[in-house]
Amino acid sequence: MAGFSRSDLADLNVFLTIARRGSFRQAATELGLTASALSHTMKKLEDRLEVRLLNRTSRSVSLTPAGTDLADALSEGLETISNGLSALEAYRDHAVGRLRINVPHDAARLLVSPVLPQFFEAFPQVHLDLAVEDRLIDVVAEGYEAGIRYGASTPKDMVAVPLTPPLRWVIVGSPAYLARHGRPSRPDDLLQHSCVQMRLGDQTAYAWELGDGDAMVRIDCPGSIRVNESAAAIEAALNGIGLAYCLEWRVRDELASGRLELVMPEWSSMGPPFVMYYPSRRQSPPGLRQLVEMIRHHTETTL
Numbered sequence: 069m070a071g072f073s074r075s076d077l078a079d080l081n082v083f084l085t086i087a088r089r090g091s092f093r094q095a096a097t098e099l100g101l102t103a104s105a106l107s108h109t110m111k112k113l114e115d116r117l118e119v120r121l122l123n124r125t126s127r128s129v130s131l132t133p134a135g136t137d138l139a140d141a142l143s144e145g146l147e148t149i150s151n152g153l154s155a156l157e158a159y160r161d162h163a164v165g166r167l168r169i170n171v172p173h174d175a176a177r178l179l180v181s182p183v184l185p186q187f188f189e190a191f192p193q194v195h196l197d198l199a200v201e202d203r204l205i206d207v208v209a210e211g212y213e214a215g216i217r218y219g220a221s222t223p224k225d226m227v228a229v230p231l232t233p234p235l236r237w238v239i240v241g242s243p244a245y246l247a248r249h250g251r252p253s254r255p256d257d258l259l260q261h262s263c264v265q266m267r268l269g270d271q272t273a274y275a276w277e278l279g280d281g282d283a284m285v286r287i288d289c290p291g292s293i294r295v296n297e298s299a300a301a302i303e304a305a306l307n308g309i310g311l312a313y314c315l316e317w318r319v320r321d322e323l324a325s326g327r328l329e330l331v332m333p334e335w336s337s338m339g340p341p342f343v344m345y346y347p348s349r350r351q352s353p354p355g356l357r358q359l360v361e362m363i364r365h366h367t368e369t370t371l
Contacts, residue, residue, distance in 0.1 A: 079113045080142055082106055083121060087131055087139040094209045165354035168197040170207055171216040173297050174318055175342050176200045179216065179231060182370075183362040187355070194355040202297050207346070213353035219340035226345040229360055232367045234338045236316045237277065239331040240323070245308040252311075252332060255285050262310035263289035267296040276313045278335040289313075302328075317371065 085095040092103040099106070114121055121135035131139060171180060180198065187196075199212070206223075207215040215222075218235075222228045239258075252258050255278050266274040273294060275286040291310050295301050298314050305312035306327055316336070322328040330336075344360050346353075 079109055082109045083113060083135075084139060084142050086110065086122065086129060087135065089209070090129055092129060094206075097211045098208050100211065164193040166195045166197060167214075167353050167355045167359070168199070168212045169214045169216065169344075169356075169359075170199045170201065170205060170210070170212045172202045173200055173299060174315060175216040175231075177299075178315075178317060179342060179363045179367065180359075183359070183366050187359055187362055191355050191358060196355070214344055214346035214356055216342055216344055219343045222343055222345040226347060228343040228345040230341045230343050231360065231363050232341040233371060234341055236336050237313060237339050238316045238319075238333065238336045239276070239278075239311050239313055240302075240305055240319055240328040241311045241331050242306055242308045242328060243326065245305070245310065246329060246331070248308075254332070255279075255287050255335060258287055258289050258311070261289070263291040264301045264304045264310045264312045265289065265291045265294040266298075266301060266313070267294050274313075277337045277339070278332070280338055284337065 082095070082099065082101075085099055086092060086106060089095045089098065092106050096103040096106050110122060119134045120132050121138060123130045123132055176198070184196075188194075204217070204221060205212075205215070207213075216231065219228060219230065245262075249261060252261055258276070263276070268274050273288060275288050278285050278287060289311075293304055293309060295304065298318055301312040302314055302319060302322070304310060306322065311331055316323075316330075319328055323330065344356075344363070346356065
């Protein structure tokens with residue numbers, strides 16, 4: 069190539085994103101562009117270089133030998149640039165721009181919402197785009213800069229920063245339910261109770277994990293209702309429909325007020341912490357580092 073224009077860096081980043089994702093559609097989502105715009109960019113880049121970099125079919129995208137060599141050469145250089153830009157975050161007085169994160173309902177309630185007033189007071193020029201849902205997603209493919217999930221469920225190729233210590237899971241029931249049906253004393257007793265089942269993203273019921281280590285048992289509890297998020301399960305327990313399995317932190321107020329009671333506390337179970345996860349090869353999005361720090365401080369003073 070005769071020279072290096074200002075647009076070349078952006079075009080090469082488009083190429084590297086397509087190469088990494090193996091898809092125009094997924095690369096377009098990550099970059100916030102349309103697939104047709106990426107296709108046009110790649111055609112111009114290949115015409116300018118006079119070398120074909122991608123093999124395209126109606127169903128797939130693959131690298132040519134020249135494309136493979138270029139992607140290998142670019143990866144290290146663009147990652148160095150990204151790391152350098154990320155390091156500048158520490159020198160900025162204020163984060164500026166858009167931050168898109170995807171979080172489950174419990175994390176939104178327990179981690180994000182409590183720090184939002186402080187966050188926006190400190191960083192008024194950050195636009196936070198918050199999606200609250202419990203299904204597991206590919207945050208990059210769906211256009212998010214980061215996500216919060218339980219540590220064990222985060223993709224292995226992501227950076228995962230713990231936001232909390234390990235979390236305690238408990239069984240709870242209302243005083244009215246326990247007065248009518250009695251208290252189970254061991255895991256097998258749950259088979260004779262009405263339990264509020266939780267539905268996972270693959271539509272299967274979540275088995276309650278009781279105890280820790282070698283003593284842990286998993287129980288497929290029976291029940292007349294199945295829900296897909298903890299707020300509905302807790303509400304059902306409050307209404308005396310059945311026992312619910314949830315984070316102890318999530319029902320702290322209900323336990324303190326006596327509206328719910330712990331059931332078989334000796335069979336509570338410690339689970340992985342909430343973590344903020346995001347791609348390792350990416351400039352730190354505006355406000356993400358600061359949001360993580362605020363959440364971690366909040367949990368340190370709350371738990």
